[in-house]
Amino acid sequence: MADIALRTVTKHFRSVTAIDGLTLDIADGELTVLVGPTGAGKTTALRIVAGLEKPDQGEVWIDGHNAADLEPAARDVTFVFQQYSLYPHLSVFDNLAFPLRSPARRVSEPEIRKRVEEVASLLRIAHKLANKSTQLSGGEMQRVAIGRALVRKPSVYLMDEPLSSLDAKLRGDLRVELKRIQQDLGATILYVTHDQIEAMTMANRIGVIDKGRLIQVGSPRQIYEDPVTLYVAQRFGQPQINVLPAGLLPNGALPVGAVTVGARTEHLDLRKDGGGEAVVEWVEHLGDQNHLHVRLGAHRITTLTPPDTPFKSGDRVAVGLTKPLYFDAQGLRVRSA
Structure with missing residues (x-):
């Protein structure tokens, strides 16, 4: 070779x-x-x-x-x-x-x-x-x-x-x-x-x-x-990485220059909350997992959940972030301090 x-x-x-x-x-x-x-x-x-x-x-x-x-x-x-x-x-x-x-x-x-x-x-x-x-x-x-x-x-x-x-x-x-x-x-x-x-x-x-x-x-x-x-972040991951305005979801202080947050399925923490701002729009049942489609104001979020997760359409949920990715206005990665 x-x-x-x-x-x-x-x-x-x-x-x-x-x-x-x-x-x-x-x-x-x-x-x-x-x-x-x-x-x-x-x-x-x-x-x-x-x-x-x-x-x-x-x-x-x-x-x-x-x-x-x-x-x-x-x-x-x-x-x-x-x-x-x-x-x-x-x-x-x-x-x-x-x-x-x-x-x-x-x-x-x-x-x-x-x-x-x-x-x-x-x-x-x-x-x-x-x-x-x-x-x-x-x-x-x-x-x-x-x-x-x-x-x-x-x-x-x-x-x-x-x-x-x-x-x-x-x-x-x-x-x-x-x-x-x-x-x-x-x-x-x-x-x-x-x-x-x-x-x-x-x-x-x-x-x-x-x-x-x-x-x-x-x-x-x-x-x-x-x-x-x-661009690289969006090429990989199924469902595709969620792209949201920085600051839409609470996650402490934002890195300097961060305009966009990328949240993969493993970066999202969802829990039922009657007072939550997000609403489950629909659930796709795929056998070994579910795709959960959530609306938060004008933004839509897609994530994976286990097949026995008790979410259903209309549920109000609270959405948290863990280890998200941040990007500036040109789409370049911005790293946390």
Whole structure:
């Protein structure tokens, strides 16, 4: 495997700045996830590492070598796309073997069979090797697409939202599979998604990107508990963090410059209180937990409660804060003294 280093990488498409001074280090054997909305520059960053796009400024280093003059085929990376991009007329075996039969890196047929069978077993699709790709389910096709990258044994894996077209259960299953495979192989992976759950459950480190700029990099726990901006705080957490005017709820003296308070579900303390200023509007019963929707004046608050919590619509409640996050008028974090 190999490490990756991007140094002040900038990329423009006419008047649009897709990547703006991106600097990021990915260690050997690390799974780093870039998170951001559509158009944030995530896929462009992948394409620059792969050599499919050339940066206007900055450098890309792979395994300690400057990749500026290397063609995509010489960078020893594989790319897993959002769509499966399988060859419909080929069997699963031949789809998996295809990269090993290219003129650039031809491998002997006995070695091809060995690698394909190993990867198929790893992905639990060994019983499908004789099937045409059109005879597979969506989850199986995505496993083949991932397997086609794994069989190459490259230095770096680049993955562009590979699970986004699957249903919720398959996504959950393949998240676990992909993390297991990454740990077994010690693979270096740069993974792109807009899904916070994929990022939190799979990543060693998360990079939050917006409008081409890297806002924050850290472990999933760091990103969740210690966001540097309101934008980062709002990317993670389900339900989404509550954003309220500072001082709306009592919590002692406010930090200097605090304009907004971010209150996650674990930062809220609710109790029934006939004289409370907040009112329960409705309760969503989700089986293992409830979403409690509360109105406080003109503001709405959403939080989680255990399924047996006795709140119901119309109840008046008192709302308290514990360990909230504060932000200034520009959305930058303001820390308590």
